Amino acid sequence: xxxxxxxxxxxxxxxxxxxxxxxxxxxxxxxxxxxxxxxxxxxxxxxxxxxxxxxxxxxxxxxxxxxxxxxxxxxxxxxxxxxxxxxxxxxxxxxxxxxxxxxxxxxxxxxxxxxxxxxxxxxxxxxxxxxxxxxxxxxxxxxxxxxxxxxxxxxxxxxxxxxxxxxxxxxxxxxxxxxxxxxxxxxxxxxxxxxxxxxxxxxxxxxxxxxxxxxxxxxxxxxxxxxxxxxxxxxxxxxxxxxxxxxxxxxxxxxxxxxxxxxxxxxxxxxxxxxxxxxxxxxxxxxxxxxxxxxxxxxxxxxxxxxxxxxxxxxxxxxxxxxxxxxxxxxxxxxxxxxxxxxxxxxxxxxxxxxxxxxxxxxxxxxxxxxxxxxxxxxxxxxxxxxxxxxxxxxxxxxxxxxxxxxxxxxxxxxxxxxxxxxxxxxxxxxxxxxxx
Amino acid sequence: xxxxxxxxxxxxxxxxxxxxxxxxxxxxxxxxxxxxxxxxxxxxxxxxxxxxxxxxxxxxxxxxxxxxxxxxxxxxxxxxxxxxxxxxxxxxxxxxxxxxxxxxxxxxxxxxxxxxxxxxxxxxxxxxxxxxxxxxxxxxxxxxxxxxxxxxxxxxxxxxxxxxxxxxxxxxxxxxxxxxxxxxxxxxxxxxxxxxxxxxxxxxxxxxxxxxxxxxxxxxxxxxxxxxxxxxxxxxxxxxxxxxxxxxxxxxxxxxxxxxxxxxxxxxxxxxxxxxxxxxxxxxxxxxxxxxxxxxxxxxxxxxxxxxxxxxxxxxxxxxxxxxxxxxxxxxxxxxxxxxxxxxxxxxxxxxxxxxxxxxxxxxxxxxxxxxxxxxxxxxxxxxxxxxxxxxxxxxxxxxxxxxxxxxxxxxxxxxxxxxxxxxxxxxxxxxxxxxxxxxxxxxxxxxxxxxxxxxxxxxxxxxxxxxxxxxxxxxxxx
Numbered sequence: 054x055x056x057x058x059x060x061x062x063x064x065x066x067x068x069x070x071x072x073x074x075x076x077x078x079x080x081x082x083x084x085x086x087x088x089x090x091x092x093x094x095x096x097x098x099x100x101x102x103x104x105x106x107x108x109x110x111x112x113x114x115x116x117x118x119x120x121x122x123x124x125x126x127x128x129x130x131x132x133x134x135x136x137x138x139x140x141x142x143x144x145x146x147x148x149x150x151x152x153x154x155x156x157x158x159x160x161x162x163x164x165x166x167x168x169x170x171x172x173x174x175x176x177x178x179x180x181x182x183x184x185x186x187x188x189x190x191x192x193x194x195x196x197x198x199x200x201x202x203x204x205x206x207x208x209x210x211x212x213x214x215x216x217x218x219x220x221x222x223x224x225x226x227x228x229x230x231x232x233x234x235x236x237x238x239x240x241x242x243x244x245x246x247x248x249x250x251x252x253x254x255x256x257x258x259x260x261x262x263x264x265x266x267x268x269x270x271x272x273x274x275x276x277x278x279x280x281x282x283x284x285x286x287x288x289x290x291x292x293x294x295x296x297x298x299x300x301x302x303x304x305x306x307x308x309x310x311x312x313x314x315x316x317x318x319x320x321x322x323x324x325x326x327x328x329x330x331x332x333x334x335x336x337x338x339x340x341x342x343x344x345x346x347x348x349x350x351x352x353x354x355x356x357x358x359x360x361x362x363x364x365x366x367x368x369x370x371x372x373x374x375x376x377x378x379x380x381x382x383x384x385x386x387x388x389x390x391x392x393x394x395x396x397x398x399x400x401x402x403x404x405x406x407x408x409x410x411x412x413x414x415x416x417x418x419x420x421x422x423x424x425x426x427x428x429x430x431x432x433x434x435x436x437x438x439x440x441x442x443x444x445x446x447x448x449x450x451x452x453x454x455x456x457x458x459x460x461x462x463x464x465x466x467x468x469x470x471x472x473x474x475x476x477x478x479x480x481x482x483x484x485x486x487x488x489x490x
Numbered sequence: 491x492x493x494x495x496x497x498x499x500x501x502x503x504x505x506x507x508x509x510x511x512x513x514x515x516x517x518x519x520x521x522x523x524x525x526x527x528x529x530x531x532x533x534x535x536x537x538x539x540x541x542x543x544x545x546x547x548x549x550x551x552x553x554x555x556x557x558x559x560x561x562x563x564x565x566x567x568x569x570x571x572x573x574x575x576x577x578x579x580x581x582x583x584x585x586x587x588x589x590x591x592x593x594x595x596x597x598x599x600x601x602x603x604x605x606x607x608x609x610x611x612x613x614x615x616x617x618x619x620x621x622x623x624x625x626x627x628x629x630x631x632x633x634x635x636x637x638x639x640x641x642x643x644x645x646x647x648x649x650x651x652x653x654x655x656x657x658x659x660x661x662x663x664x665x666x667x668x669x670x671x672x673x674x675x676x677x678x679x680x681x682x683x684x685x686x687x688x689x690x691x692x693x694x695x696x697x698x699x700x701x702x703x704x705x706x707x708x709x710x711x712x713x714x715x716x717x718x719x720x721x722x723x724x725x726x727x728x729x730x731x732x733x734x735x736x737x738x739x740x741x742x743x744x745x746x747x748x749x750x751x752x753x754x755x756x757x758x759x760x761x762x763x764x765x766x767x768x769x770x771x772x773x774x775x776x777x778x779x780x781x782x783x784x785x786x787x788x789x790x791x792x793x794x795x796x797x798x799x800x801x802x803x804x805x806x807x808x809x810x811x812x813x814x815x816x817x818x819x820x821x822x823x824x825x826x827x828x829x830x831x832x833x834x835x836x837x838x839x840x841x842x843x844x845x846x847x848x849x850x851x852x853x854x855x856x857x858x859x860x861x862x863x864x865x866x867x868x869x870x871x872x873x874x875x876x877x878x879x880x881x882x883x884x885x886x887x888x889x890x891x892x893x894x895x896x897x898x899x900x901x902x903x904x905x906x907x908x909x910x911x912x913x914x915x916x917x918x919x920x921x922x923x924x925x926x927x928x929x930x931x932x933x934x935x936x937x938x939x940x941x942x943x944x945x946x947x948x949x950x951x952x953x954x955x956x957x958x959x960x961x962x963x964x965x966x967x968x969x
Binding site: 057079080081082116117120121124125128129130131132133134148149150151152153154155156158159162163166167178179180181182183184185186187189190191193194195196254263266267270271300301302303333334335340343344347350351371373374400403404407408410411414415418419420 | 492493496497498500501503504505506507508509531532533534535565574577578581582583584585586601602603627630633634637638640641643644645646647757760761762764792793794799802803804805806807808809829830831860861864865867868869870871872875876878955
């Protein structure tokens, strides 16, 4: 089985907007995805949560689109849509029946060109409330909900842009003003800071003409402030631990490590390692901790790729009732360290490769995923063609590559261990919880 | 033209490309097993789903959870592939074997490159037909389920779902419990009971295998016959299993609510209230299905549904609110689902109830109707972009015993729904005067206001939470 090649064009409009078009007529659908090179890493102290709050404001209308009309028009056209914010970027996407492509392009252009015309205090206050409720339901009112924010705090020093959570703090959300929002838009939401990818049932010449028409006259911002140096030492330099009491029935460990940046071939090897460690019932951690020793209720291990200094490799294990959490921690760490000491077997590697091949093919079936990956690779690595080389890179990973990256990453002095324990005292849940580190 | 002139003109849609739901062919093997092959050109990954039309709703109450546990235990080893060898064999093909049970079906599935379809089906057959249910693994999976139930109590959004089902259905309805069973029944399940339910489920005359993807060069009925032709023929000669379910009839789904009642599960300090509002809803075979779906989209299905526009975009009470009917073979629940900041609990419930009344009292506008219909019709090709989605939809027709042309007729029937149909569907199927309002939240903050609001009798449940007993293991579960 060979992966189908994604053919695409890649060009820049005179205002700097990067346009990628991948034509494929299998289904009458088209994916539109626009990535802005701005994420929570661009936030400054006192204004955390801003990139994400701004993402919500992008759905509150622009000069020719009323509040909530963006959703209404896309859905009435039979499309689906959303936006997401993460450390390195913010993205917006629509998947449309192919005859509705022009509508999606117009909607994205109108808000890139004229968002501030529709911005007002009422809309900002409303979306601030919505985002605060998103924070409550996704993190504050959820058992173990703060684990990723805690890992960020431990893995990156306080002055580093990855130290704070993308959702921000309640205080900073409260403090966001209309002027802040407007300045953020003028700074980062410029065509020369964006990549627009279109994939699926599209006529490239027609799409190019529409993009030129709707986006071509939007002014660039020649003064997008560069981020400072985000580099960090490749390892933490010492183990970092925290015990958190929470309203949870079972203790759970979270493990975090600094890992090679997104795009580094060593991260490919780490992802194959993660598959062998915890990808399904045939994996090492599942087999030992869940199935054989029966000390864990569940296990997971995965890598989250970032471009600014280090990625995060993370794992978790929920402790079975009656089991000493230390026993679970030791077993988990032993399996990670064993990967650095001895090569994985040929059979383990063959199974991991076969599964990864299927996952990649499965993901690339959909137009929304193809558009998203092209925009991502162009935004973060300036290399959209990696979409066609990534599978080959995974399949080329050797046992020696895995051993080498495991030895680099899974070191005690590069490790964060968070242990959630059932709370023993009165509830300490507050909306304004301060970071512990 | 200036940029302003360009942007001031909204584009109009182009000519839609024709789309038809993929046609499929059905073969019935001598055993009674139906084989459905659906060709989806250009898709190198093939989805295969073997479905038995019998599920958790069909099991006896005192063994609740046995069907789900049996399905999950099937991947723990077979006669030919003991232990994890079955999983490993599938992984070598680049595929993962899944087995699970829902209320209405028991299913095993695999996704694999077309060139390896036969090898994957052989593993699927082995999995379904010859699982050994090792006692050690069964007890481990049972304990994992019990631990998961423990975790559920600490997760407001899962706890409220369970409490909602328990509140709206009478105790003799299977839907009053969880499909995976509750503590009291799961802890008593044994290997013998799993073996018995497995044997009872395995009847080829209520089974279908649906295979979709680029099937060029593959004679699917022949491969299916060669690999699965003898599926379960042995089982039908086995002595009648004690747990033999009475499949084929809709499960009991009586309402336990005859007037509006409020039940609040206390969580001290909770920053949000998880809220469910609703009652016993509808079976998938309801005659006005399409009108109900349009109505539910306007009320709480669309991004810009009435509930979203009110509770989120106007009031900012919540990150999101939805409403809809979970349609099963029997009458599944109708519910409004949201999580709201604690201080807004009572006004959020009032607004949600207002929207339920408004849906019944007045006609939806032409614009509302157009958006909902156009969305459901327009999004249809997007829903079926991959073979997995196509196979899943055809499996749903089989489980619910719907006609083969149900999906082909869908868009025309949605387009024909009128505002009057929507109002009739709301009046027939939404009952704001006799529903349950179930919450997980801080009773110390919202309890008094809830009583004062007069929605209905308020019951406050103060349950001991597993996380607060101090010592892990002090709950008597597990090892």
